[in-house]
Amino acid sequence: MSLRFDRRTFLRLLGASGAGLFLGLGAKQATDPEGMASLRVRLGWLLRGQWLQHTGRPSRVALAECASYDSGLLDCLRELWSQAAMPEVRGRRVLVKPNLIDAIEGYPITTAPAVLGAVVDLLRELGAAEVVVGDGPGFRRDARPVVSECGLAQVLGARNVPFVDLNYDEPRPVPAPAGWFGPTRELWLPRHLREADLIVSLPKLKTHHWAGVSLSLKNLYGLLPGARYGWPKNVLHVNGVTSSILGMYQAARSLAPVVSVVDGITGMEGDGPLFGSPMAHGLLAAGSEPVAVDAVCAGLMGFSLHEVDHLEVAAAAGVGQATRIEVVGASIDRLRRNYKRPPRAE
Amino acid sequence: MIEQAVSYLEVTQNGDGGWGYFGGQQSAVEPTSAAVIGLAAASRDRLAREAAMDWLLSAQNADGGWGLTMGDGDSGWQTAWALLALDGYGLAAAVVERGRNWLLAADFLHFQETDVGQDKDPVLGIDLKLNGWPWQPGQATWVEPTALALLALRHPPTGAQPRLNEAVAYLLDRRCQGGGWNVGNPYMFGAALPARAQPTALALVALTHSLVEAITTSDLETLHRESHHEGTAWATALSALALRALDEDVTEEQASLRALQGGDGGWEGSPYATGLALLALSGEL
Numbered sequence: 001m002s003l004r005f006d007r008r009t010f011l012r013l014l015g016a017s018g019a020g021l022f023l024g025l026g027a028k029q030a031t032d033p034e035g036m037a038s039l040r041v042r043l044g045w046l047l048r049g050q051w052l053q054h055t056g057r058p059s060r061v062a063l064a065e066c067a068s069y070d071s072g073l074l075d076c077l078r079e080l081w082s083q084a085a086m087p088e089v090r091g092r093r094v095l096v097k098p099n100l101i102d103a104i105e106g107y108p109i110t111t112a113p114a115v116l117g118a119v120v121d122l123l124r125e126l127g128a129a130e131v132v133v134g135d136g137p138g139f140r141r142d143a144r145p146v147v148s149e150c151g152l153a154q155v156l157g158a159r160n161v162p163f164v165d166l167n168y169d170e171p172r173p174v175p176a177p178a179g180w181f182g183p184t185r186e187l188w189l190p191r192h193l194r195e196a197d198l199i200v201s202l203p204k205l206k207t208h209h210w211a212g213v214s215l216s217l218k219n220l221y222g223l224l225p226g227a228r229y230g231w232p233k234n235v236l237h238v239n240g241v242t243s244s245i246l247g248m249y250q251a252a253r254s255l256a257p258v259v260s261v262v263d264g265i266t267g268m269e270g271d272g273p274l275f276g277s278p279m280a281h282g283l284l285a286a287g288s289e290p291v292a293v294d295a296v297c298a299g300l301m302g303f304s305l306h307e308v309d310h311l312e313v314a315a316a317a318g319v320g321q322a323t324r325i326e327v328v329g330a331s332i333d334r335l336r337r338n339y340k341r342p343p344r345a346e
Numbered sequence: 347m348i349e350q351a352v353s354y355l356e357v358t359q360n361g362d363g364g365w366g367y368f369g370g371q372q373s374a375v376e377p378t379s380a381a382v383i384g385l386a387a388a389s390r391d392r393l394a395r396e397a398a399m400d401w402l403l404s405a406q407n408a409d410g411g412w413g414l415t416m417g418d419g420d421s422g423w424q425t426a427w428a429l430l431a432l433d434g435y436g437l438a439a440a441v442v443e444r445g446r447n448w449l450l451a452a453d454f455l456h457f458q459e460t461d462v463g464q465d466k467d468p469v470l471g472i473d474l475k476l477n478g479w480p481w482q483p484g485q486a487t488w489v490e491p492t493a494l495a496l497l498a499l500r501h502p503p504t505g506a507q508p509r510l511n512e513a514v515a516y517l518l519d520r521r522c523q524g525g526g527w528n529v530g531n532p533y534m535f536g537a538a539l540p541a542r543a544q545p546t547a548l549a550l551v552a553l554t555h556s557l558v559e560a561i562t563t564s565d566l567e568t569l570h571r572e573s574h575h576e577g578t579a580w581a582t583a584l585s586a587l588a589l590r591a592l593d594e595d596v597t598e599e600q601a602s603l604r605a606l607q608g609g610d611g612g613w614e615g616s617p618y619a620t621g622l623a624l625l626a627l628s629g630e631l
Contacts, residue, residue, distance in 0.1 A: 104540060139529055141490070141544040145576045168367040171414060188414065209535060227367065227374065228414040230423060230481025230488065231529050238455065238485055275537040343535040345469045 041179040048318025059292035059321040060085055063300075063329040064284045066265055073118035073284075077261065080286040081122060083328045087257055087288055090127035092197035095256075096120065097166075099203045099219050100135040101273060103149035108266050108278045110146070111204045113155040115263040115284070119202060120161050134192050135222045136166035138232040143167065166190040167226035177254065180247030181239055187251050188228045196256045201290055205264030205283065205297055207272035207342040210241050212308040213301060214273045215294040216260035220248040245310040246319050249290060260293040261286045267301070269339035276342070283335050291320025296327060302338035347604060350611030351624050352390040355381050357610075358617045362416070363397035364405075365617035374415045375405060375424035379431035380621030387629025399435055402428050410444035411452070422482040425449050426494035430631070433498075449495055450506050454480040454487045471533030478516035488530040489520055489545045493552035497631065500555055514556050517549050525564025526572065543572035547584035551631050554591040561592065573599075579606045579613035579623050586626035600627060 062084035064076045096119060098111035116133065123131045133156060137143050143165040147153045156163050169190030176187045193199065203219035211218050221244070224233045236244035252258050264283030268276035283300060287293040291314045298308050305311050305322060315322035359365055364373025365381045382398045385391050405412055405428070411421025412428040429445045432438045457474045467474050478492025492513050502510055522532045526541025527549045533539065546569045553561050566589075573585035586599035603623050606613055613619040625631060 139531075139539075140542065142576070142578060142580055144578060145581075168371075170366070170372050188418070227376070228418070228422075230485070230491065232488075232531075234481060234485040234488070271535060271537060274534070274539070 038179060042317075045179070045317035045319075049316045050318075052318045052321055053315060053323050056321055056324055058324040058326045059287060059289035060326045060328060061285060061287040061289075061293050061296045063296070063327060063332065063335060065282050065330045065334065066284050067282045069112050069114040069265055073114055074121050076284055077115075077118050077122050077286070078125075080261070080284060080329065081126075084286045084288060086259055086286065087198065089123055089198065091129050093130040093195060094123050094128045094132070094198045094200060095192050095196040096123070096131060096133045096200045096202055097219060097222060098133065098135055098152070099214070099222070100137050100143060100146045100150065100152070101222065102137060102139040103146045104274060105149075107275060108204065108206075108268050109274055110150040110152070111202050111263050112265065113151045115261075115265070116152060116202060117155040117159060119200065119261055120159055123200070128198075132162050132164055132192050132196075134164035134166045134169065134190070136169075136190070136224065136226055138221060138226075141167075141226070141231055164190070164192050166192065166223060167231075169193075169225065171225040171228050174251065174255065177247050177250035180243050180250060184239075188225060189223060189251065189255070190225050193223055193252065194255055199252055199256050199258045201258055201260050203260075203262055204268065205262050205281065205285075205301070206268030207270060207276055207301070207339055209272065209342040209344060210237075211245060211310060212342070213294070213298045213303055213311075215262060215297050216258075216290040217245050217249050217294050217310060217314075220245070220252055220258075223248060223252060242309045242313050246314055246317070250319065257288070258290055259286070259288045260290045262293060262297050264297065264300070267337075267339065269301075270342060272342050277340070279337065279339060281335070281337055289320050291315075291322050292325045295322040296325060296332075300332070300335050300337060302336070347607060348388050348390065348624065348627065350607070351613075351620055351627075352385065352388060352611075354608075354610055354612035354620055355385060355617055355624075356391060356394055358612065358620075359394055359397070363399075363401035364416075365398070365621075367618045368616050369612070372415060373401060375402065375412045376427045377616070377618035377621065378402060379424075379427035380618050380625070382431040382621070383631070384621035384624030384628070387625045388627075399432065399438070402431060403438060403441055406441055406445065410448035412445070420482065421448055421452075423479065423491035423494060425452075426479075426491065426498035429498040430494075446499060446503065449479075449498060450503070450509065452479060452495075453483050455485055469535055470531065471536075472531075473519045476512060476516040476519050478513040486530075487516065489517065489527045490529070490548055492516055492530075493545070493548035496552040496556055497548075510556065514553070514560075517553060518557075518560055521565070522568070524568065525562055525566075526568030541568045541572060543569065543576050543581035544584055546572060547581075547588040550588040551591045554588075558592070566592070566594070577602075578619075579603060580616075580619045582606065583613075583619065583622035583626040587622070587631045590626070590630055596626075603627060 062080045171188035173186035201216035208214035262285040267279040267281040269279045270276040358369040364378040405416045411425040478487040479495040522541040523538040526546040573581040586596045
């Protein structure tokens with residue numbers, strides 16, 4: 001059967017409404033067994049969201065001021081890791097997931113190689129059994145040119161760290177988180193994700209024309225393997241950006257804990273995620289709860305929670321802690337900026 | 347050089363008859379098909395090819411299409427690769443026909459006629475009335491699966507021509523500013539996204555067989571520039587295939603491939619890249 005959408009809906013499929021996740025409770029859900037199951041799942045989200053917002057334990061997010069990529073990154077990250085009370089690393093296989101969506105000369109699109117190198121150094125210092133860097137770029141059939149063009153190849157080579165193109169990393173099916181991918185029961189995900197003991201989402205801090213902001217949650221789009229789903233990861237757009245961002249996060253954390261380190265030393269404002277302008281922000285952020293980290297970083301970019309669908313829905317559905325957050329480290333006031341908003345489709 | 351490449355494919359062939367994208371990986375439809383096509387072009391290793399053909403035949407889904415690998419029941423863009431590999435394999439005629447039927451029927455995301463309008467979409471800069479093929483049914487359509495489908499359906503059954511014609515128009519509409527193609531997003535909010543080597547090469551091969559006069563000098567310049575810039579065997583092999591299809595000189599690309607061949611006879615540790623390189627050195631897609 002054909003799927004029919006108007007143009008506006010198509011654009012919203014590329015940047016879907018989070019509210020629809022909740023407003024979609026209708027007569028169908030009340031009359032068929034699958035609908036009832038869906039209703040129960042969604043009511044469960046709402047209860048968990050209320051509980052987290054009012055009585056849940058606060059999440060901790062650590063901030064650091066770091067003016068440049070040139071020096072002191074490892075010291076800075078070591079301090080952040082400690083302040084944020086990150087999980088144990090010793091003996092664990094760690095997948096580090098930078099944002100390598102594409103490389104276009106002159107635009108700060110990707111996670112800075114210097115930050116990634118320092119994160120790898122820190123993880124090894126903390127006793128990680130294995131550190132692998134991987135991403136599945138959404139716009140490039142072959143990740144290697146992106147790795148070279150953004151300067152990452154040199155950093156990885158100097159440290160003898162393997163890079164895995166997650167688009168071709170022996171995808172296998174795992175259960176899809178209930179309620180976030182419609183009728184889809186399983187997601188095919190890459191081997192190094194399935195086998196990881198810890199996932200470090202390491203995004204570039206930037207604006208995004210469909211999602212509002214692209215931080216550690218949106219960064220997880222790159223875990224979906226193109227070899228099965230194609231380039232770009234259109235299945236996620238068709239499913240709805242908000243539900244896909246939160247669904248991918250829950251799929252990943254069902255396999256291993258996901259923590260965040262955000263590269264906001266140079267951020268991107270305006271027409272992100274590709275053609276925005278650099279913003280000298282001087283921010284590094286870390287935390288063991290990506291929803292909390294992203295909520296804090298979005299705030300530091302000048303976005304309210306209500307401007308970012310997936311963070312608003314994450315709060316309402318109790319996907320993570322988006323409201324009760326303990327911020328430690330550098331002064332939040334010194335790190336506040338007002339990023340130029342991305343163009344949005346009506 | 348060819349013999350070494352064939353040996354590499356023999357060594358990396360999985361026990362089930364297929365190949366993975368990289369040596370030691372699970373068999374998948376795209377690399378297996380590329381290896382089969384490369385071996386066929388080089389007229390080598392009939393037995394390895396037949397084992398791979400058997401794997402491809404076994405991997406076909408009940409609906410006639412192919413997914414990522416054996417056991418992936420969601421048929422998708424990989425169907426075109428399997429058809430390209432199986433085409434001409436006499437015993438598989440019925441299999442090919444079912445595959446072609448699946449591909450021709452593969453549905454995509456539709457837009458309401460009242461909303462697509464007469465002009466190009468203001469945000470995406472494309473004509474939403476035109477469609478090619480999606481990576482998976484139900485999604486929007488994109489350049490690479492469209493080009494592959496056009497190649498796999500070069501000898502279309504009766505009634506298929508309108509969809510193929512639209513797919514050609516789709517490719518022309520999605521051309522990037524300055525020539526060439528990327529995934530299928532030439533513009534976003536007024537910004538021009540750059541063309542890339544792989545989709546440009548595949549679109550050019552597809553257009554060579556369907557509307558060669560639509561190919562411009564800018565497309566070829568873009569292909570040269572991007573494949574040189576990437577410098578990988580994969581991009582170079584696809585570039586050579588596109589240029590050869592257009593009767594252009596491929597001496598430089600073939601020399602690059604020779605220089606990039608690994609000591610094990612393969613390219614980039616990848617049966618997929620090796621299959622493409624073998625094809626680029628020996629034949630046509």
